[in-house]
Amino acid sequence: MRRRLGKGFWIASGWIGLVLAAAVLADLLPLPGYDETLVGPPQAGPSLAHPFGTDGLGRDVFSRVVYGARVSLGVGIGAVLLGLLIGAPLGLLAGYRGKATDAVIMAVNDIALAFPALVFALAVVAFAGANLRNVLIVLGVLGVPAWTRLVRGTTMAFAGREFVLAARALGVRDRRILWREIVPNVSVPAASYAFLGMAVVIVAEGSLAFLGLSVQAPTPTWGGLINEGRTIMENAPHLVLAPALVMFLTVLSFNVVGDRLRALTDVRQSGLEHVRRAAAQPLPTAPHTPGGQLLQVADLRTHFVTERGVVKAVDGVSFTLERGRTLAVVGESGSGKSMLIRSILDLLPGAGVVRGGKVYLDGDDLTGFSPKEMRQVLGTRLAAVFQDPMTALNPVRTIGTQVAEPLRVHLGLSGKRARAHAAVLLASVGIPEPERVLRRYPHQLSGGMRQRVTIAMALSCGPDVLFADEPTTALDVTVQDQVLRLIHRQRQERNMATVLVSHDLAVVAEWADEVIVMYAGKVVERGPAADLFERTRMPYTEALLQSVPRLTDPAHHRLRVITGRPPDLAALPSGCAFHPRCPYARERCVTEAPPLFQETREHLYACWYPRGTEAAVGDPVPVALGESGPADPVPVALGESGPAALGEPAAGPVPAGTDRNGSEPGGPEHNGAGSAGPDLKRPELAGPEGADNRGR
């Protein structure tokens, strides 16, 4: 918290503290009295004895400014406290009670707000007499409606939060709820507003004083000092400048403090919103020759340089992907799935990011592209769909303009033809009445429809690869099924490749041809989907699969629990990053990070003691030597055959259904601790009709 307030906040607070202390302790300071005349030569400029000089009567201006602070700050703080004292309870009441209470309070409040405030202030002070008390009361009362409104709004926002509901469910009385649950949350925005309000009141008091409508002479006030000095400004400019400068700095400081406090209450960035595009800085990258695949990612690394150290969000990921195939990326949240996608697309936040490794699209090295070239690639050859469709849609523009835009920009279609094409696109993603939807705004559509629109936009220029980052996580199951089916069909029709990020293993098992399992920024297992689910090697993959509830489990079936939490990416455990949570970890896992071993040419895993192999039960022997036969684990030399290993599927791009059905009879032959996977390994559950009916 301290860090986020920034230096300005502390300087400003320091200034306010200084002025406040001077005002309070003025009598104790070794200063001449503010009304003592001829303590120095009249109208003298600043000197050591009189740092702000003297005025026409030879009074010390510094002393007068210090005493003036009493009035300015006194009125500022006093009036704000008065407004708060009256306004806050009203706002709390209106915001918490709602209904009639709210309606009455806010009606009165609106009328009060409509009052011409300054005129009112002038009139009252002129009528009731210009003294400190009256000025303070008038300015304080004038602030009440704004306080009421602010506190009511904040209260309402918190009163709707679930923790308030929970307190009511516990039987906590209203007064205690207000006091313990709501007031502490309202206090930060209120404090912020108080500082901003003090700045306003100080200026207002200054203005009144300037007009002679504040505290009367001989008591000095800042506004009054400026007014006095005005007449002899040409001979003694310091008479105006000194109080003006002090007042300016004080008002500025109140504003800075209020502003910084307000920033505290703003929502922190989630990291998922669209970020400003900036080319990431390069990490050293080994030379690499691209193979012939559509998409090739070689040793991709994305590191964030933070105060806590280097966060390796993506750390050496390699894979290849052919047309017509779907690659799924799975892992817990924070494992680097989304960052991998963003790194490939070069959609990384600008500051503090370094990227290394290579991304080839049809042989073109995208990491060497300029931001401008990348933008062109992004619209046309690569496309992305994200979890929240609203991040990709502009809320104030119609669907029609937004879908037509890429068509105009990238395909150069005229406005009219782009619109017609947009309608065709919407129809192709299963949107009923596309013409009508074109005229709508995003908020008028359901979540599923919005996601269809973003898919249509992503597909509009015929990309080679579609990246979908949790595209259905926010959607209902029936709609999720429709959207995934749509992506799948489009992939077939357009002969694209798809990269699907998901935490839902059932979705992955259903739709992916190849799977990457990520843990702490690294690939820990990778291979053809069927193979990976059938012959799971890496304990983390196994644990993930067993922790998913299955429809076929009996009621109250205990799921596998992975103890602990994903590691802190800034302070990874030694050796295998999974070792603190791994039930099979042995000494070697703590000291040495396992490389990627080959189960088959395409199925790789990073583990010293893979499940279902001899190495899992035997003594810690170097696995590469421990076993013979087809399952012989051979470390893959990264950067050479590694990235290419997935590239040529043994039987070419086999239709996924065939793929999986073919491997079904194999059944689990390892895995003492119960078979892995949500319905993934049960032959009877993936009957041919189940797969064929998917319309593949």
Add this chain to the structure above:
Amino acid sequence: MAGSGSAHLRPPGQAVLRAEDLVVEFPAGRGRSVRAVSGVSFDLLPGETLGIVGESGCGKSTTARALMQLPPPLSGSVRLDGVELTRLKGEALRRTRRRLQMIFQDPISSLNPRRRVRDIVAEGPRVWGVGGDRVDEILEAVGLDPDTAATRRPHEFSGGQCQRISIARALVLEPEVVICDEPVSALDVSVQAQILGLLEDLKERYRLTLVFIAHDLAVVKNVSDRILVMYLGKTCELAPGSELVERPAHPYTRALLASIPRSGLGLPPADQLISGEPPSPVTPPSGCRFRTRCPKAAPRCAQEEPEMRSLGGDRWVACHYPEVETA
């Protein structure tokens, strides 16, 4: 008021919680109102877990809050141990609070960011003057270190740990019934498994009766004895979990099951069962609310609202043409 019927309710004396014909409305602007929950009934025997599934907006959370009287339903009855909660007001209602608790979906939003975790859990005992000595025990039972909880605030904990805090807060007063509204929907699968396991442990240890709401049928099936399927504010089907999954009778239940990837239940794919999205609850279809998406819809479905009726055993369905005995 043609509700979805209450034939499936068991004799009143047996149930610890019994909701009958709940109706909840919200203003929908321009003087109209949306009936978010429309004639929903169910009951729970002591120690039972009732799962409620349905797509978002079908009224699951609204039902949960109506049970808690936060806010009370427009009409209908909620009986806790025979006491009619909907008629209680103020202090009398407050006194029943201890026995009925709730766990919310969003682990972050359901904890006050400005209070320390231990204070959050100790709030109930403080208000009621009982169970203060159980705070540490319950914190340990949900897998949190009491010393850490005494000094930290919620934002210093992960989503899964925050959900543990919520569970501790709900259980510290030893309630009879706990309503869990999507308690694992915001969590990763690994954390979800932890929380589901924890709920089962605590259920045994404290002999709880649970209402477990979720949109994920596999999750609901894992923890529930019986499952209630909801659609657009109505009940569709009620059956023990395994029966519901193996022999779904309501067309909507069948569609839900068919949309689950790899459910492999021999159902036709979901898009042959249903298409499109739920209609607006402001203007629900006449008769059966599911008829605009139902593959079996017939003229009768538009005119006559189906009521819950028995299919034998503990299976109940609200449909004129249920699918019987397919498997």
